Amino acid sequence: MSETFSPTMPLGLVEALHNARRIAVLTGAGISAESGLPTFRDPMTGLWASYRPEELATPQAFRRNPRLVWEWYAKRREMAAQVAPNAAHLALVEIERHVPAFTLITQNVDGLHQRAGSHNVVELHGNIARTKCFDEDVVLDSWEGTGEVPPRCPRCGGMLRPDVVWFGEQLPEQAFQTAIEAAANCDLFFSIGTSGIVEPAASLTQLARHMGATIVIINLEVARLVEGKLYHLNGPAGKILPALVRAAWPQ
Numbered sequence: 001m002s003e004t005f006s007p008t009m010p011l012g013l014v015e016a017l018h019n020a021r022r023i024a025v026l027t028g029a030g031i032s033a034e035s036g037l038p039t040f041r042d043p044m045t046g047l048w049a050s051y052r053p054e055e056l057a058t059p060q061a062f063r064r065n066p067r068l069v070w071e072w073y074a075k076r077r078e079m080a081a082q083v084a085p086n087a088a089h090l091a092l093v094e095i096e097r098h099v100p101a102f103t104l105i106t107q108n109v110d111g112l113h114q115r116a117g118s119h120n121v122v123e124l125h126g127n128i129a130r131t132k133c134f135d136e137d138v139v140l141d142s143w144e145g146t147g148e149v150p151p152r153c154p155r156c157g158g159m160l161r162p163d164v165v166w167f168g169e170q171l172p173e174q175a176f177q178t179a180i181e182a183a184a185n186c187d188l189f190f191s192i193g194t195s196g197i198v199e200p201a202a203s204l205t206q207l208a209r210h211m212g213a214t215i216v217i218i219n220l221e222v223a224r225l226v227e228g229k230l231y232h233l234n235g236p237a238g239k240i241l242p243a244l245v246r247a248a249w250p251q
């Protein structure tokens with residue numbers, strides 16, 4: 001049944017996509033859900049359904065229990081490496097091929113957009129595959145395993161941590177600046193698979209809207225408000241995005 005799901009796309013949106021010259025896309029955990037990675041806030045399967053964010057995704061949590069945090073991320077790193085990009089990631093690669101200026105801003109740390117073949121990817125919350133020193137904030141390519149968990153920095157002996165952005169930490173400055181510019185200057189802004197709760201990423205959608213872009217929201221949440229230049233498409237991104245691409249650029 002779901003294999004034949006083929007949503008009908010609003011004509012105004014199909015035309016806006018076909019004609020867009022500058023597109024910015026903000027993605028969140030929902031776009032990787034169909035690859036098999038859990039989201040954060042799904043009440044049943046989300047990562048925060050089993051763990052409290054303050055116990056895992058803050059610098060304070062890491063100081064308090066570095067082993068727990070390191071091992072939680074090690075498990076997620078393995079999961080991310082084992083799954084493949086899905087139809088939604090691939091549809092964004094296709095859109096990038098058609099549009100002169102395309103910026104893919106992701107809150108995800110799983111690297112699936114790059115693995116799908118997207119080129120202009122801006123990582124707002126880091127990448128789980130990278131490791132950095134907790135004390136020096138320096139990203140490391142390699143280190144000697146001594147059996148310690150977490151491993152130690154070969155430069156200063158401090159603890160190593162994943163290169164992701166935890167609550168209370170600043171986003172990478174250059175990435176955030178690029179994201180702001182893309183959101184402020186696009187014709188069409190997509191928000192895909194994100195609850196839009198976490199700041200400052202969530203405000204990018206408001207910025208794009210304020211600057212006059214057409215906004216497209218794709219997630220599983222029921223639309224609260226839909227009005228001029230705002231499309232809320234309710235359903236799985238892996239079905240909706242390919243259908244939208246097919247409608248905008250029929251073979």
Ligand code: BJW
Nearest residue numbers: 028029030039040041107168193194195199219220236237
């Ligand atoms: C599907 C689908 C399918 C499912 N198809 N859709 C202003 C007000 C209040 C608080 C703040 C504020 N400004 C800053 C803050 C504090 C804080 C914050 O935002 N708190 C909120 C909880 C309120 N922000 C920060 O601390 C940020 N730093 C910062 O602001 O620095 C400046 C500063 C410093 C010090 C003091 C004050 C300011 C940093 C935020 C870092 C977030 N980090 C995490 C963890 C990353 C590492 C890791 O992966 O573990 O990032 S938290 C987590 O949430 C992760 C995600 O990137 C992020 C967003 O989640 P996302 O992607 O939206 O996932 P979900 O689960 O929420 O939603 C999934 C969606 O998908 C749903 O809508 C589903 O319907 C949908 N879906 N399946 C389509 N198949």
